[in-house]
Amino acid sequence: MDLKEQMREAGVDFSACYQCGKCTASCPVAFAMDYGPRHIVRFLQLGWWDEALKSRSIWLCAACDTCSTRCPRSVNPAKMMDCLRVQAGNRRIVAEPKVKVFNDTFLHIIRRYGRIHEGELAIRFNLITGQLFKDARLGVAMLRRGKIHGMPRRIRGIGTLRRIFAQTDGRKE
Amino acid sequence: MKRAFFPGCSLQATGREYGISTRAVARHLDLELIEIPDWNCCGASSAHSTDELLALALPARNLALAEKMGLDIVAPCAGCFNRLRAAEVALRKPAWQTRVEQLLGMPVTGKITTCNLLDFLVNQVGPETIRRKVIRPLRGLRVVCYYGCLLVRPRALTGFDDPENPQSMDRLMLDLGATVIDWPFKTECCGGNLAIPCTDLTLKMSGQLLRRAQEAGAEAIVTACPLCMLNLDARQEEMEKFGMNLPLPIFYFTELMGLSMGLAPESLGLQCHFTDPQKLLQAKLLL
Numbered sequence: 070m071d072l073k074e075q076m077r078e079a080g081v082d083f084s085a086c087y088q089c090g091k092c093t094a095s096c097p098v099a100f101a102m103d104y105g106p107r108h109i110v111r112f113l114q115l116g117w118w119d120e121a122l123k124s125r126s127i128w129l130c131a132a133c134d135t136c137s138t139r140c141p142r143s144v145n146p147a148k149m150m151d152c153l154r155v156q157a158g159n160r161r162i163v164a165e166p167k168v169k170v171f172n173d174t175f176l177h178i179i180r181r182y183g184r185i186h187e188g189e190l191a192i193r194f195n196l197i198t199g200q201l202f203k204d205a206r207l208g209v210a211m212l213r214r215g216k217i218h219g220m221p222r223r224i225r226g227i228g229t230l231r232r233i234f235a236q237t238d239g240r241k242e
Numbered sequence: 243m244k245r246a247f248f249p250g251c252s253l254q255a256t257g258r259e260y261g262i263s264t265r266a267v268a269r270h271l272d273l274e275l276i277e278i279p280d281w282n283c284c285g286a287s288s289a290h291s292t293d294e295l296l297a298l299a300l301p302a303r304n305l306a307l308a309e310k311m312g313l314d315i316v317a318p319c320a321g322c323f324n325r326l327r328a329a330e331v332a333l334r335k336p337a338w339q340t341r342v343e344q345l346l347g348m349p350v351t352g353k354i355t356t357c358n359l360l361d362f363l364v365n366q367v368g369p370e371t372i373r374r375k376v377i378r379p380l381r382g383l384r385v386v387c388y389y390g391c392l393l394v395r396p397r398a399l400t401g402f403d404d405p406e407n408p409q410s411m412d413r414l415m416l417d418l419g420a421t422v423i424d425w426p427f428k429t430e431c432c433g434g435n436l437a438i439p440c441t442d443l444t445l446k447m448s449g450q451l452l453r454r455a456q457e458a459g460a461e462a463i464v465t466a467c468p469l470c471m472l473n474l475d476a477r478q479e480e481m482e483k484f485g486m487n488l489p490l491p492i493f494y495f496t497e498l499m500g501l502s503m504g505l506a507p508e509s510l511g512l513q514c515h516f517t518d519p520q521k522l523l524q525a526k527l528l529l
Binding site (some may be wrong): 079097098100101129131132133134135137138147151154155158161165167168170171172173175176179183184185187190191194198201202210211214215216217218222225226229230232233234236237240 | 256288292391
């Protein structure tokens with residue numbers, strides 16, 4: 070399935086956009102993006118898929134859904150960002166690697182145990198991104214407050230989860 | 243009232259005081275919350291940023307487990323609630339349902355519905371029942387209610403309150419006797435899970451919320467989301483570097499419910515906070 074069709078199926082109608090800019094005005098992360106959501110929608114209207122996929126914006130989007138709530142044309146820019154992230158990830162075009170590493174690490178832990186383990190998530194994320202002591206103080210403070218699970222424990226239904234992961238891994242449809 | 247309970251990962255760790263206070267308040271109100279046996283993580287934002295089917299199948303397993311129990315679900319975490327609801331809505335399409343059932347190897351119809359804890363308490367348990375239990379009103383405590391994103395958006399999924407100017411938590415706090423201050427940042431994003439990969443970005447976003455709450459005259463922020471709580475509560479020391487005049491205590495709405503109902507602070511997990519609320523509560527004669 071190509072990206073355009075994938076968007077249509079997900080209910081994203083970028084051709085309906087009349088570029089009012091409400092999405093960008095509402096976006097709490099726009100200040101840090103290379104292109105605001107209105108810009109990304111415009112790229113898609115022009116068929117500039119690579120520009121959209123290569124942008125940092127799709128990774129910095131916090132998926133807060135404010136843009137989609139306010140869009141007067143029901144374009145659903147938040148869902149658009151989601152589709153672009155999925156596609157960019159599949160094509161290994163990742164302008165903000167740390168965000169992708171975080172998502173992958175998060176899912177790796179779910180695949181292993183069925184539930185998240187904050188300690189392992191933080192340690193793995195730090196190792197992969199080469200920032201060994203990031204949030205170390207916070208981590209200690211959290212441990213002291215019992216805010217990090219003890220030893221990770223697998224759920225009984227882990228087999229089902231592994232099957233879900235195996236069959237959705239790198240799905241290109 | 244009996245419900246299937248989906249604690250989610252946060253309520254056992256980063257947001258454990260949310261779990262502790264939820265259970266304490268539920269016990270006090272004679273609500274039976276039965277944990278879904280062997281539940282799994284909902285996949286959160288990481289799953290829907292990676293694969294749509296994965297993002298539906300993970301929460302759908304929990305729906306299938308609750309279906310076996312024959313009970314509707316109550317989920318306190320805004321993120322879990324949002325993902326469970328997304329799965330529930332997707333399962334109404336036969337094509338998705340067939341694919342998800344195939345993946346799970348068990349039946350799931352999507353007939354079990356998920357309710358957020360706030361919605362459950364305010365709209366199903368009801369304000370009369372809650373008001374009757376308030377023995378120590380939160381008199382003089384000036385709060386702003388912070389709903390964040392996933393509790394109220396998208397409206398088609400969440401449904402129970404307005405996505406721009408929600409009221410349910412505000413009304414609940416009024417019922418508990420608190421002074422509720424209106425502010426325009428009720429549903430502004432705290433930065434969510436970007437806190438780990440893009441910490442500076444979320445410090446700005448959460449920092450702005452704290453500053454705006456202070457400007458509105460609030461002495462504390464009330465929240466219903468463990469990720470919002472973590473971003474607002476745990477990194478205040480880092481924010482002070484930006485010249486902010488902190489601390490500003492953050493509460494889960496369930497903690498304030500428990501306090502107003504006369505439950506002991508330790509039984510609500512108040513000692514787990516990063517930003518110690520003790521001074522404020524003592525000043526208001528609530529401890």
